[in-house]
Amino acid sequence: MDRDLVEAAARGDRAAYVDLISARADHLFAIAQRILRDVDRAEDALQDALVIAWRDLRGLRDADRFDAWLRRLVVHVCIAQATRERRRVVNLRILPAEGPAAPDALLTVETRDQLERGYRRLPPEQRAILTLHHFVGYSSGEIAETLGIPPGTARSRLHHAHRAMRAALEADARPRVMGGRSA
Amino acid sequence: MNPDRDLDRLLDQWFADGPIEVADRVVVQAADRIEHQPQRPAWRLLRRSPMRPAITIGLAAAAVLVVAVVGYNLLPRSSSVGGPPTATPVPTVSPLPSPTAVASPAIVDPAAPGSDISAAFLGTYSEGDWSAQPTGDARYLWQLLPAGDKTCAELVLVTTSCIVINRMPTDIEQYGPAAVVGDVLYYRMIIHNFQEDPCLNKVIAWRLGVLADRLTTQQLASGCRNSLDDTGLLLRVSP
Numbered sequence: 001m002d003r004d005l006v007e008a009a010a011r012g013d014r015a016a017y018v019d020l021i022s023a024r025a026d027h028l029f030a031i032a033q034r035i036l037r038d039v040d041r042a043e044d045a046l047q048d049a050l051v052i053a054w055r056d057l058r059g060l061r062d063a064d065r066f067d068a069w070l071r072r073l074v075v076h077v078c079i080a081q082a083t084r085e086r087r088r089v090v091n092l093r094i095l096p097a098e099g100p101a102a103p104d105a106l107l108t109v110e111t112r113d114q115l116e117r118g119y120r121r122l123p124p125e126q127r128a129i130l131t132l133h134h135f136v137g138y139s140s141g142e143i144a145e146t147l148g149i150p151p152g153t154a155r156s157r158l159h160h161a162h163r164a165m166r167a168a169l170e171a172d173a174r175p176r177v178m179g180g181r182s183a
Numbered sequence: 184m185n186p187d188r189d190l191d192r193l194l195d196q197w198f199a200d201g202p203i204e205v206a207d208r209v210v211v212q213a214a215d216r217i218e219h220q221p222q223r224p225a226w227r228l229l230r231r232s233p234m235r236p237a238i239t240i241g242l243a244a245a246a247v248l249v250v251a252v253v254g255y256n257l258l259p260r261s262s263s264v265g266g267p268p269t270a271t272p273v274p275t276v277s278p279l280p281s282p283t284a285v286a287s288p289a290i291v292d293p294a295a296p297g298s299d300i301s302a303a304f305l306g307t308y309s310e311g312d313w314s315a316q317p318t319g320d321a322r323y324l325w326q327l328l329p330a331g332d333k334t335c336a337e338l339v340l341v342t343t344s345c346i347v348i349n350r351m352p353t354d355i356e357q358y359g360p361a362a363v364v365g366d367v368l369y370y371r372m373i374i375h376n377f378q379e380d381p382c383l384n385k386v387i388a389w390r391l392g393v394l395a396d397r398l399t400t401q402q403l404a405s406g407c408r409n410s411l412d413d414t415g416l417l418l419r420v421s422p
Contacts, residue, residue: 018210021213030203047212059225
C-alpha cells in the first residue's frame with residue numbers, strides 16, 4: 001500500500017522511496033517535459049525534484065497527500081529551472097516537436113509551430129498553469145493549491161495564458177527563427 | 184464554433200502529444216543520489232511553515248526582547264566603577280512568571296564544582312528503528328515522549344554547558360551554554376502553537392537570537408506553559 005511505502009520512506013527506507021518514485025516517474029516526467037519543452041532539462045528537473053522530495057519527505061504531514069506534494073515539488077523545480085533559463089537565453093530557439101506527431105487534423109505542423117512559439121514566450125508559471133490544466137486536468141482551484149497562489153490569481157493567469165496562446169495562433173504564421181543568444 | 188472550445192481542444196491535443204515515459208536511468212540516478220542524501224529532520228522543515236503574520240510579529244518581538252534581556256544579563260558585572268553596587272535585575276520577560284527566590288543572577292561556569300545542573304534522558308533504541316521506546320531516567324520533572332510518537336522521539340540531555348538533542352544515532356545536536364540564574368537553567372524558547380499536528384506543537388529554543396532547537400511541550404519542566412504568552416520563556420530546570 002502506498003501509504004505504508006510513504007511512511008517507510010519517511011523513516012529513511014530508501015528502497016520504499018525508490019518503489020514510490022518508480023511508479024510515478026513517467027507521469028512526473030511528462031509534466032516536467034510539458035512545462036520545459038525539453039527532454040534533457042525535464043529529466044534533470046525531475047531528478048532534482050526526486051532528490052529534494054527524499055530530503056524533505058519528513059516534512060510531509062499526511063502520507064495520503066504524497067502524490068500532490070510530489071507533483072507540486074516537480075512543478076516548482078521546473079518553474080525555477082525555466083526561470084533561470086529565461087534569464088540566460090534572451091531569444092527563442094525553435095526546437096523540433098518531440099515525440100511522434102499524432103495524425104490529427106487539428107494539429108498541423110504549422111499549428112504546432114505556432115503553439116510552440118507562443119508557449120515558449122509565456123512566463124514559466126503560466127506554462128505550468130497550462131500544463132496542469134490541459135495535461136493533468138487540474139481545475140483552477142487545484143492549480144492554485146499546487147502553485148501556492150490564490151484561486152483568483154490562478155484563474156487570471158490561466159486566462160492570460162489562454163489569451164497569449166490564442167494570440168500566437170492568430171499571429172502571422174510566417175516562420176521566424178531567432179538565433180539563441182546567451183546573456 | 185466557439186473559439187475558446189477550439190483553443191481548449193487544440194491545447195488538450197498538443198499537451199497530449201509528446202513523450203510520456205521517462206528513461207530508466209533518471210530514477211536510477213536519483214536513487215544513487217539519495218544514497219548520499221540524508222533526510223532533513225521534520226523540525227527543520229517546520230521552520231519554513233507559514234505562520235500567521237501576527238504570530239510572526241509577536242515571535243519576532245519576543246525574540247528581540249529575550250535577546251535584550253539575556254544579553255543584558257550576560258554583561259560582565261565584576262566592577263561597578265563610579266557608584267555603589269546595584270542589584271542585578273532578574274531576567275523576567277513580561278508576561279512570564281518571574282523565577283522566585285533568585286538572589287543573585289550570574290552565569291555559572293559549567294566546569295565549576297557544584298555547578299552541574301543536569302537533566303538527562305538516557306535511551307536505547309535500535310539503529311534505524313524508532314519503534315523502540317527510549318527508556319531512561321527522567322529527572323527534574325522532565326518526561327519521555329509517549330510511546331509511538333516516533334517522529335517526535337528525542338533523547339535530551341540538558342546541562343549548564345549545553346543542551347544536547349539526539350534524534351538519531353547519527354544526528355546529535357548541541358547548543359549551549361545556557362544562562363544560569365541561581366539554581367535555574369534558562370534556555371530561550373519560542374513556542375509555536377500549531378494545532379493541526381501534535382508533532383508540530385513544539386517549543387523552539389533560541390540562543391542569542393539564533394534558532395537553536397525545539398523541545399516538545401511534553402518536555403517542558405513544571406512552570407513552563409505552552410502558550411504564546413510564554414514566548415521567550417526559558418527552559419527552567421531546577422534540581
